[in-house]
Amino acid sequence: MGGYAPLEAPSPLGFSLEFHAHHSHGPSAYVSAYESVEQAALPYGHSRVWVAQVLKSTNMFNLYETLGFQDHARGVFAVLGGVRHGQIKGWQLVEHGRVTNVFIENTHFDRAYTPHRPPEQVRPQLAGFEMDSHMWNSPPWSHYRPRPGSTPQEYAQQLQQSANDLMASNGLGVALGWTPGQFPLFHQPPESDGHHILHLVDEAAYRAKIHADAAHLAKGSRYRDTAEAYQLATMARTAATHAVSEAAKVADLTTQHDFLGRLYFASARREALKARSLAVRAEKNAQFALISELTGEWLHMSRDEIDLEDPALAIRATQTLQRIQAIKARNDIQMQAVHDKEDGLTGAAAEPAATGENTLLWLPKWEAKSLAQGLERSVVKMEILAAQFIDKAIQWSITTITEAQQILAQAAEKAKAAKDKKDMQDAKTRTVYSLAQQTDKLSGSPWAKSATVAGLTIAGLTLAAFGLGAAAMSVAPPLAAAPPPPAAAAHGLATWQTPEDFGQAVIAGTAPKLSAQALADSLVRKAASQPVQVKAAEVEELLAEMALQAVSESAAKVADKVALLAHDRRRARRSTQPSSPDVPFWLAVARRAAEQGALEAYSLADVKLRPHSSSR
Structure with missing residues (x-):
């Protein structure tokens, strides 16, 4: 369970490739892999056997070349720390010494194990010949001969340190989920415990996907009005929070149990980030729907219609503008928060688990911190763009309503002038009429x-x-x-x-x-x-x-x-x-x-x- 690992913790001498070639079932730090299916099945004779096909990785070393072309090591590879389950492409059935056409693919094969460059198959620093071997006199092994005067135990510790240095270099250990200083890469748990842990992590990853799907459904649903848009945005936001929480559970389980690969976590994190992105878009849609609703009355009203509107229109325009300005205040706070979040990513905590959508989802032993930060930054960037979009919509709304207020003010001035003129004409009429009456008297x-x-x-x-x-x-x-x-x-x-x-x-x-x-x-x-x-x-x-x-x-x-x-x-x-x-x-x-x-x-x-x- 978890792949193929050495059966026991290696001794310092177990880091010697020479030791592994002759004592592969001892306290070795390696497991053996072979160039062909037939060679891998050969030790089992005519038994029915499933042979795993694994992806080459940088922790695989060619024994034949590393040990100076010894015939017994031809076609054999030593895999430092073991082979993880995600490296296995599938299993080929061999019966009676013959390879069949039956092949079962590994549904948990992780292509992320594919090396970015061909692995260096020769590692003379790990050859581990006997201290008095003549091989130390020839390059490339002469560069790694034991230090003069060192004991076999000291040389064995030197081999162990070389293995640690190799795993720590060029991101090799991170690519394999290696815990620094720990060999093998993982420990096989008891079968019952392993199945229980697998069930927990599988359930958490599945729930992360379910919540991401819920966020997708909420974001993609049509809404009839602004209230419904906000309801859908709330659903998407809640789903995103749950998806992140489930991804955090997967991160915790993966950190606690080293036999688990990164595939569950990578899948759960992908769903969590997707849910967050969908929630951001749903929230943006709801905000824009509200702004459009508040602005629509003024946007579609012609100048003549505004002029003819009742006096309450000016009051309503002022109230609408106040609501838009309140939305702007909230959006300004949100924009500042996401900018602060973006600035703080470089100093984000290194904990692998996450308890909220603003916490970095990261497995330190599986990936560089910059990778997790880059994924988080992509979501934060989307939040920034959403806030900027809403800010532009707010500015458009304020401009539209302000123009309407100006038209209303002009209309009010015209109405007042018309009323004053009518009052003047009425006064004129009364005065002239009074003049005529008095003349008659x-x-x-x-x-x-x-x-x-x-x-x-x-x-x-x-x-x-x-x-x-x-x-x-x-x-x-x-x-x-x-x-x-x-x-x-x-x-x-x-x-x-x-x-x-x-x-x-x-x-x-x-x-x-x-x-x-x-x-x-x-x-x-x-x-x-x-x-x-x-x-x-x-x-x-x-x-x-x-x-x-x-x-x-x-x-x-x-x-x-x-x-x-x-x-x-x-x-x-x-x-x-x-x-x-x-x-x-x-x-x-x-x-x-x-x-x-x-x-x-x-x-x-x-x-x-x-x-x-x-x-x-």
């Missing part, structure tokens, strides 16, 4: 009809309410002020001091006229004070139209409206003298009352002036 008396002068009571507001107070009209100080010099009466409204002076100025035609520009300015100030947020250009457009309508209704007639408070239109235009001494005073009172919003004084002036008004 003031048509009750001849003089009151003319009270629309400068929009004194337009829309229920006095000139003062419109912002046309003393500053706009150059209104003089209070009534009690001293009268100005007579010569100053012709200089305009700023010179009058009493209502009577003002009345005289109006009748004389020297009072200033309220211009359309003054009315427009008042409307600008009024509109600017209203809670309507509009652009400056739109304000000017609105106010210009309002002023035009107001002027067309009243301000164009400002020149003669005050005079019409006392006389009808025809007489007022022809006459420059009042019909009663107190009329100018009450005209001035009415004007001042209207300017200051004093409705009672305005009504009193109306009563006083009605007798002096005439109807057409």
Whole structure:
């Protein structure tokens, strides 16, 4: 079980090829192999025998050439440490001394034993001739003669050291699973124990394959939505963890029992690495599915559709972006972890067993550490590529959603501008309508009809309410002020001091006229004070139209409206003298009352002036 090994531990002299040629059944460090099936079966005579065909390896030495072409050693090879089970190609049946066509292949043949270069079949340093043999006088053996004065025991130890040095050189021992300093290569266990151990390792390797198949199934399954993709990724990740755990069991068993070859472990590790690779891809698929789902709404929505979307869309975009950024944070952590793992591979622990997917799976006596690290690095590289792929997908998603947010912001700005414009138009409509209503109200008396002068009571507001107070009209100080010099009466409204002076100025035609520009300015100030947020250009457009309508209704007639408070239109235009001494005073009172919003004084002036008004 485990192959063909020397029957007992060799003595130091057992490392001598000369000793093995004559005492192959003694404490030799070698087993014999032959060039032909017939030669191997010859010792068994006519018995029915199975002869193993083995792969040549670097621990096989040609006895015939190494011992100086001795006839008894022709066609015989000495195999240092033994022949492992994985080196056996199969078994040939020999019956009655004849080779049959019956051949049974070894299902556990391991091609990894195939040497990378032809084995060196001559090993003169292990010839081990008698110390006084004449062969030491001829090359190549003369280079390895026993040290002068050494005893046979010391020379035997020298042979043993040469065998150890040979196995330690050029990776020979690692290729054969040799434990340094140990011969034979393995020990045959009792049959019952061996079968039990084989069952354990075979089961663990089989379960590793089952879990790898489960990971493959999870990765290859179609998913209907993101939740199902994550479920499959979890299944693949769990399967990979179990596969690695089973491979670690195989590693432990192989390390503990030297008769086991590397084939079980190599197979289990291959399945574990495959499962991990599949889990990485399944995880990448799930992550990408989530990113695509979160981004898809914005990717397939046209600019017009985004413009027409409800206001909640902006909130949803912000929430989506926050989720994408959370995915990015997790992916950044994952990427850093795998980079750290890659950097740490050169310092990975030398333990052969593994308890998790991040632990190096390595059998030190079977392979160079660099081989295990290379296999591990291939999976880590795949993890890095997956993290980089997800990072690119995240950047694409962030760009897509950010562009959508910009469109939403532009749409919101346009909607706000449209609303402001509508509010402005509504205010305009209300103002014009109020102007028209108020004009109708003031048509009750001849003089009151003319009270629309400068929009004194337009829309229920006095000139003062419109912002046309003393500053706009150059209104003089209070009534009690001293009268100005007579010569100053012709200089305009700023010179009058009493209502009577003002009345005289109006009748004389020297009072200033309220211009359309003054009315427009008042409307600008009024509109600017209203809670309507509009652009400056739109304000000017609105106010210009309002002023035009107001002027067309009243301000164009400002020149003669005050005079019409006392006389009808025809007489007022022809006459420059009042019909009663107190009329100018009450005209001035009415004007001042209207300017200051004093409705009672305005009504009193109306009563006083009605007798002096005439109807057409």
